[in-house]
Amino acid sequence: MRVVIVEDHALLRAGLVALLRENDVDVVAEAETPEDFLRVVAAHKPDLAIVDVRLPPTFTDEGLRAALEARRQRPELAVLVLSQYVEPVYTSELLASGGAGIGYLLKERVGDVAGFLDAIRRVAGGGTAMDREVVAELVTGRTATGDAALETLTPREREVLGLMAEGRTNAAIADALVVSGGAVEKHITSIFSKLDLPAGGGDHRRVLAVLAFLRAAG
């Protein structure tokens, strides 16, 4: 897995690089600005970019915009956005860019090394990794768009879908809800059928369900 890190804060950039290298992740390049970012993506053809939302010059959302531009130029690039804030606006813009391989995590999740590495692998593999706070906010907020299919989900099924959006495995979901693995599978099958997702390619269906949920909620 070839990774580029886009972070203007030297301390955090060095920390990230060290953390990833210690765990045998191939960090091929680092960038501090949106321009550098696009240049290293073109030069190094990475699988994954880990991007800070705030980059120079205005330190608002340049990182997010650059990530969207990088994906436009190189659609197979997976993007994991790191932010100090949960902003549904940002996540929905990221999701609206289409495709898979998207993640949005609060920066402090990096402290949980195993969880962070897991999220990186999932996103690089075409999955999603949405911060649990993002998911929590999306679940609290009502679905203003009123997606008809999502409306038919039971509260429990929405809960399961939210946990899927965080990127949790069936076993982890079962643990979180204190139910059996079989019960989780039943819920997931029901979600797939309610959302009218085609059978076959389990992971793909999972991603589609999560995306449908996040897009409707975000």
Next chain:
Amino acid sequence: MADAPPPPPPLPKLPFAPPLGAVKVGDLRGKPGEARWRRPLFRLALTAVLAGFVAVFTVLLWLVSGLGGFWPMWVWFGFGCLFAVHLTVERTLATDPGGRTYVLHEGATASTIAIVLAIWLLDGSETFWPTWVIVTLAAALGVHYAIREQAPVFRAEQLMDRVDELTQSRSGALDVQAAELRRIERDLHDGAQARLVALSMQLGRAEARLGDDVDEQTRALIKGAQEDARLAIAELRDLARGIAPPVLTDRGLAAAVEALGKRSPLEVEVQAHVSRRPAPVVESAAYFVVAEALTNAAKHSPGATVRITIVGDDQRLQVVIADDGVGGADAGGGGLTGLRQRVGALDGTFLVVSPRGHGTTITAELPCG
């Protein structure tokens, strides 16, 4: 319950006299219904009659005594002076207090000029020496007149300039404050928050390096430190969001209000038409009005539907937050008062309509000029 804004404070009294047109100047006829002898004109007539008698008497005395030189003219002159002083005093007293200084000056000038002319006539001088006296006195009166007429206008202009200055400096101060808050938010982000994230990362790496032989207490300490770092980051995040919400800075009011709507447990419908981004200070005032209104609605009317309308152009920004909840909001409550002050500081208007049982509508209108 419509809540009227407090009345504006009374204008301060001008230290300058009002213009002459605005005061009643020397009406010698006195007030209607006043006793005759109290009227200035009557008293003046009395002086004139007395002067007339004395004039006639002195002429008779001069004729009888047969003394050479027509000396009674000096007596007449004396009584003329007396009459001039009396007229000046009466005219001054019959003037509104605001105009007395000028009327007195006018009377004194006219009297002095008359006296000087009389002296010139009486002493039979060939050259007309009173020219300079008259010119000087008239010029002094002219200057006084000009000051009287111009001062209030000048003062009003000064006050208007001052109001402009204060309006500008206040909005400047508010802009500076908004910029300062954003700077603090950015400093928190780049400073303390970033360091805490780095700390949490290092703790994570340290934990990952711990071998299996490490005792549970050490592991628990590192876990605890990590949890503390995480909480500190979360607290700083909430603090920063309360100071200057990043999405407001980045995406403007409509997006930030949409985000608020999504966070709210209520069903929130947002309609926004803002043709131009208002100044940051106006934007954040509008944002906090919406945030507070939504918090109140969620607290008092769970299950309500909220409709938010934002309309803005170059001139003004109007935000309306209407819910169909329980109503009966206390417009004098802490939260709403704070919003009213915040909007008022920007010369905006803030209205809460909340009849019991019929929902609450909060309207804030902010000038954007």
